[in-house]
Amino acid sequence: MEPMDPVYGAGTLLTIAAVAVAVLLFLIIKLRMHAFVALISVSFLTGLAAGIPFGELAGVATGFFGTTLGSVALLVGLGAMIGRILEVTGGAQVLADTMINRFGEQRAPLALGVAALFFGIPIFFDAGLVVFLPIIFSVARRFGGSVLLYALPAAGAFAAMHAIVPPHPGPVTAATELGGSIGLSLLIGLPVAFVAWYVGVYLVTTAYAGKIMVPINDSMLRGTVSGEPGDLDDGDDDARAERIASGEEEVAPPSFGMVLGLLLLPFVLIALNTGIGTLRSAEVLGDNVVLDALVFIGQTPVALLITLLVTTYVLGTKGRSLATVESLLNDALGPICAIILITGAGGMFGGVLRYSGIGSALSDSLSDLGLPLIVSAFLIATLLRVAQGSATVALTTTAGLISAAVAADGLSDLKIACLVLAIAAGATVLSHVNDSGFWLVSRFFGMDVKTTLRTWTVMETTLGLTIFVLALGLWVVVP
DSSP: OOOOOOSSOHHHHHHHHHHHHHHHHIIIIISOOOHHHHHHHHHHHHHHHTTOOHHHHHHHHHHHHHHHHHHHHHHHHHHHHHHHHHHHTTHHHHHHHHHHHHHOGGGHHHHHHHHHHHHTTTSOHHHHHHHHHHHHHHHHHHHOSOTHHHHHHHHHHHHHHHHHSTTSHHHHHHHHHTTOOHHHHHHHHHHHHHHHHIIIIIHHHHHTGGGSOOOOOOTTSSSEEOSSTTOEEOSOHHHHHHHHHTTOOOOOOOOHHHHHHHHHHHHHHHHHHHHHHHHHHTTSSOOOHHHHHHHHHTSHHHHHHHHHHHHIIIIITTTSOHHHHHHHHHHHHGGGHHHHHHHHHHHHHHHHHHHHTHHHHHHHHHHHTTOOHHHHHHHHHHHHHHHHOOHHHHHHHHHHHHHHHHHHHTOOHHHHHHHHHHHHHHTTSOOOTTOHHHHHHHHHTTOOHHHHIIIIIHHHHHHHHHHHHHHHHHHHHOO
16 A cells, blocks of 8 residues: 655654654553554554545555454464464473483573474464473473573573564564565574574573572462473373363374474475575576475465464374364464454554655654664664563564665565564563563562563563674675
């Protein structure tokens, strides 16, 4: 949807944008209005203030909402289903146990973090952290020391994946808003997430945060954690009796190779799509039905659908009835509805800003300051992150604000992928009391606010800064 001819000058439009963001933050932070309702309300008010005609405003706003959901909902929904199947079949426990056995006791924090990185590909931050809680406490009891030595590498891994790697909603929406390739953002984001996690999370934890003594406090778990990883007494006797009564079998957890293969399957398919597209652009490959089929199955929604079907057949149906599998997949969709709707509303807000000409005015003003676009993207996302807490809102809103400049510059998909990383970096730093993740970590690991600020906030900031440095380096070298 092309922007309309601006009704007001750049100064007035920027003032409207500033007031709109301030009102949005006031509604979310002070009045505790739900982000979904606040984003929709502010979108309509901003459109009216910017001069979008009454007869067009509803169609423009809902059009941007639908466009965002069309790209985001499929990926987030499929990713949540894959994560749910891996969760209930013991995939997380298998990853953690295998990593610890192979890395050794001294590198248990590294093993937990690497396992969380793989498991965090399809599963969201809060869900992944909940799944890993008994594993973290089990390892901490086995090896001793501060629980943060084991908790922060895992929590930081989920945070890195949630901010950088599709199918998580923030990076998917940012890539879509900027007109980039989601597949390429995934392929570039994955190694960046691993490197940024190692530098900004693991090294910071072992050198500083993990040395702050926080005793193990697993009282929030309904069961107890024994001294051995994977040996959890979580009160499953009743559930086990119900499964036996219904004719469902007790099934051994999947092998490490199987879990790893399932997690890597979508990336292999997407890599084929990207590789074939690149070779075709260079006229190395021509038209071919087989290649067309590979391109099709390598499109991100199709690749995730294939992965879900394979995961469901290989893991989900073993020892479970089809009705149980259906229930598991249905349960996976409930918790993500709010995330999807907030993401769509964030796309609506960014779209209204862009359509009214505010996005172009902001981009021109930032250009006048002489800041490179990638630096502007990082700074805008950082300001939004600090002010309102939600990384997803910061990602989607920033992408909408700079999308006009991206379109005007005609940037390549590689450059856009770097911008997505820079926005994700800004949306990661300085997690504090207005961030739900801050309170999850604080409550789960028994820390007071001061200790959480000294550890989690510092670690999130070093993670975000590392992501930005990597993005900036790639921005300089990629065409």
